[in-house]
Structure formats: C-alpha cells, structure tokens
Amino acid sequence: MSIDDEPTWLVGLRDRGRQALASAAMPGPKDEDWKYVDIDFVLDDFRPATEPSGGLDRDEYLEAVGEVSGGLTMVDGTVVDVEAGEIEVHRPADVPDGGLASLYGSMVSPEVDVFAAANHAMAPPGAVVRIPAGRTLAAPVVVDIQAVTAGSVSFPHLTVVGGPDSEASVVVLYRSAPGAELLVSPIVEALAGRGARLSVSVVQNLSEQARMVAHHQYVTERDSTLRIGEVGLGGLYARQRLGISLAGRGSSVQMGGIYFGDGSQVLDYRIYVTHQGPRTTSNIFLKGAVADNASAVWTGLMRIEKGAVGTSAFETNRNLVISDAAKVNSVPNLEILTDDLQCGHGSSSGPLDEQQLYYLMSRGLPRDPAERLLVRGFFNEILSGLAVPDLAAPSRRAVSAKFAGAQQRAAS
C-alpha cells in the first residue's frame, strides 16, 4: 500500500498535515514549547526516507526481553515485519471502520509543530496494535522502530490500543544505524481502554549521530491504569513531547523514567499531564544525569481541569550534574482549575552528594567506585520498578558504561 491508495479517512488526515506543514515554521527558543534548546538543524536538511533496503541486527534490549506476545518492526518508518501473536496488528488500509479508524492519528494534532505536521503529511502507513478486550498478555509486545538510512528523515507512526479490561506491556524501542546522521520524527499514540492495565515502555537507544523529535500522546479511559517507562540514552539531540490525558474517571498514570546524556548530547523532555476526569491520579518521576558537555531539559506541566475533582497529581524530576560544563533545565509547572485535589511537584539538579560519598568511602571504596555505586543507586530507584523488568539490566549496563566513560574523560 502506498500513500496514494489510502482510505478516505486517512486522506483527510494527510490533507490536514500538508496544510499545517505548509504554514509551519521551524521552531526556535522563543517558542514556549522549545525554550532552553537551540536546535541546529531544519527538517529540509534531511531527505524523506524511501522504502528501506535492510534492517539492524537484534540488540541487547531485544535479547533481554526474549519471548514476546507479538510485535512489529518498522525501518525508516515503513512497517517491514509483523508478528501478530496474541495481539491484533492493523494497517491503516484495513482498520475496521469506527473506533480504531477514528483513533489513528487523532491524538497528536498536526498543528503542534512542523515535525508533527510532517509526520501526518508524509508518514508511510503505520500500524495499530490492539490488545483484545479482556486479554491478559504474559509477555510484552515489542515494537522495534529502526532508522537506518544516513541523511534521511523518517516518520514512524504507531497507535496502541489496550482493549477494555486487557492487561499488557508494550515496549517501544528506538534505535538507529551506528554512525548514520539522520532524523527520526515519530508519532506514538496509546489508549488505555476502560478498565485496561496497560504499560508503555520507551527505550531510546539511538546511535550517537541520530536526532529525534518524537510526539507521544497517551489517553486513559475510565478506571484504566497506565504505566509509562522511559529510558533515554542515545541521540545527538533527542526530544520527546509527551502528552498524557487522564480522560476517564478513576484512571491513573504512573511514569518512571531515566535518561543519561554525555558527550554533547541534548536530551529534551516536554511532559504535559492533563487531568480531565474526576478522581484521576498521576505520578511522574524522572531521574537524569548529564556529563561532559551534555544538557537535559525537562519541563512538566500538570493541568488539572475543572471537572477533575478528587485528583491526585505529583511530578518529580531529579538530575545529577556530573561535570561543570553539563547543564540542566528542570521546570515543573502547575495549572489548576479545580480546588479539590492533592498536588505536588519537585525538581532538583546537582552533583553527587558528598555525605553519601563520604559514607561509601568510609567503607573502603575509593572515590571512583563509590561514585559509580551512587550513580547506580540513583538510577536503580527507577529501573527496579520498570513495568518490564527485563529492560532494567541492559539499562543499568548502559548508564554504568556512560558514567565510567565520563569519569575517565574527566580524569584525563
């Protein structure tokens, strides 16, 4: 299937994307949503990806997860492999009318920015993963999103639907060909249906020359539970704009994430949590580290709408700033339109704690290993609680290796 013979509902979406793209400008640091970063590229620096010629070998995350309940692989935005297993995987051309068709592409508006617009306008047909109602999956669903062609921009598009009362874990793995300078601009949408227990774990393990501008949007229906995991490791510039709408009464979202930037990486997280339904609960907890010349941005806006009475909303961001040249902008924000709620936010950025180091060193550990243990503990608080525990070990190894590298560079 190509873009040309798509169903009418999708053609309409494309048109909106094209219109938005025609009038959108590249964002700059003066745009509220792009504050604290000054991106050094424009969309036109990259050629839209065509049919891919090959994919990447399995990586340690895929190995760690092992058996899956189903999944799919996208290369340069094109779906190249589907393993339906215990799930349904629909393509836009065969999406059943009604519910699913109205979901695909509906959560991220093309008007958000030029990258969202371009995805809507140009993305190859993506995929809808549905966990059937009432089904409980023992093993995770894995969506392997690869970017391989140097100089390309690719537009993956994934929609995840956790059917009513289903229970499943979905892993979204971003990775790219080593050394390839490229841009990935994905849209990932997820809906936790009524009473569903869904987890979405995102592992961003792009290679060092990749850039990413991702739009993720998740919605919770009544009494559903959504767990979100985030592991941000790679990319020269990697941004995720994550919107979470707690739409249904009694639904809850719990997010735990880590990120680690070294070299001259810029890791950029913009999180928007909107409480719409009454008695909704959110707890967002991200921990990050920056070393060398890296920088990180975390902005967290929690909006509690008028109808969201009995809400509980908390967000926390903690950062380790490991070198003098590394930078963090951590900005929590609240917008509260109801008065019946519990709400709180916390943010901190700083070096390793000297009291903790002193304690560990008093046990006989030289400073370097003591620091490594502290960093391991810092991230472990999140990693030990990931919805897909198998993702923890490769993530621990990755952050340990990054920190050990930063220590060596600092010493030399």
Next chain:
Amino acid sequence: MSRTALQVQGLRASIGGLGILKGVDLEVPFGEVHAIMGPNGSGKSTLCHVLAGKLGYEVSGAMAVDGASIADLDVYQRAQAGLFQAFQYPVGIPGLDLAVLLEEAAVALGAGPEEARERIATQTRRLGMERFLNRSVNGDLSGGEKKRSEVFQLAVLEPRVMVLDEIDSGLDIDSVREVAGAVEEMRSEEVAILMITHYSRILNYVRPDRVHIMMNGQIVDSGGPELADELEDGGYSAVRSRLGMTAPKVASRTPSVSDFFTDTPFDL
C-alpha cells in the same frame, strides 16, 4: 599491655577557624574496648570524623593504626588500613542495596568475591539481617534499624579498629542490649573498639576496659569502668568539680562552636 591499635597524639581540628579538638591524646591497644564520654558539643563526633578522614576540617597532630600513620590517607585508605566508623547518623542511599555495598566494600578491603559473599551470608544469619540485604542502604530504616545495619556492616567488613559513634543513641533499651551484644561478640585480641557515647547506659552491656572523658575538645580524665559509674551518679558536673573545672558560663566567654551546635543532631 599489648600492641597499640589506635594511637592519637596532640590531635587538633578546627572548622572555619573554630577550634573543636584542642589536643587529644589517646591510645587503644588491641583486645580492648575504650569508651569516650562527654557532654554535647564536646567534640566526640568530630573526633570520629577526623579519625575517619572526613574533608572540611583543618587537622594537625598524629593518628596511627597499628603503628602506621593514617594522617595523610584518604577516607577509603583509612578504611583499608583497618579503621571503620559506625556513623551516628548514617546517610540514606536510595536505590543502593546493602548487599551490593557490602560485597563491593569487602572486595575493596581485600576479600575475594567468594569470601565476601560467604561473610555476608554468615553475618546475615548470625545477626538476623535477611530483610535488610535487599533494601536500600539506610533507606526507610528506623533509628534502631540503622544502628543494627552499622553493626552488621562492622561484622562483615572485619575492621581492626572500630570507632562507634553513639551507636546507642535513639535506641530503646531492648535495642541497646541487642546492639551491645553484637559489639561485645566482636571483642577479640585482633580488634580495638572505641565507643563514643553520651550515656553510660550501653556500658552496662559492653564493659569498657578504659573510660575517657572529653570536654571542650580535650580528654580531661581517663580511668577504669568505675569512671562511667561516677558519671552515672553525679553527671558531668561531678567530674568537673572533682577536676576543679568551672562549668562553662556562656555569657562570660568568647562564643565557641559548641555554643551553636549544642546538641547531637548537628553532626559535629
């Protein structure tokens, strides 16, 4: 008297120009337990930190473990020389399991990985620490549990000189007995124990060979266990009057740091 495990001579320490230790002399032989008692702000905790090598103090004087000077060593090197401090206020380290710390520390102190795991297993059974191993170091522990964790670490890491900083503070009487029992069991001819304490209570369970009284940054009196009994009966004022010292009158003298940090929550 057997070989000296810990020797301290003319030890002075100040912080930001304020003198806290004003010439401490101390000798603890292997096989002995010594107690240092003193009122709040007398410099007891500072002595522990200066022995352990904490940064931030201006220090002069001699410190040696088993005859080798530790004065120029880093914190971890002093631990490797056999000195271990049990902290009065052990800091929590979220996300780092006690088992992981102990294994890494035991290896850093010279044990093989196999031996490290064996020691941890043995002491875990002996001290009933199973449920501490896979919890964060000092995370979500009560005051008493933290002290038990400190003593457990001592038992696993097998130091030669143990400096116990108010290992009894904040404990109820049953916990004091339990912690003291664990310390008493570690007494051996290869180990010297220096207990810093505020109250004589724990000395009912760990009988010291010597008791030293510290006031205003100096050891002002030393004696046998009966010195602790004198304190129990008459308090520090009895000791002061016996030694002909006048009680400090805050208004009539230059303020010292102990006026500002008069109670133990401040980690002097």
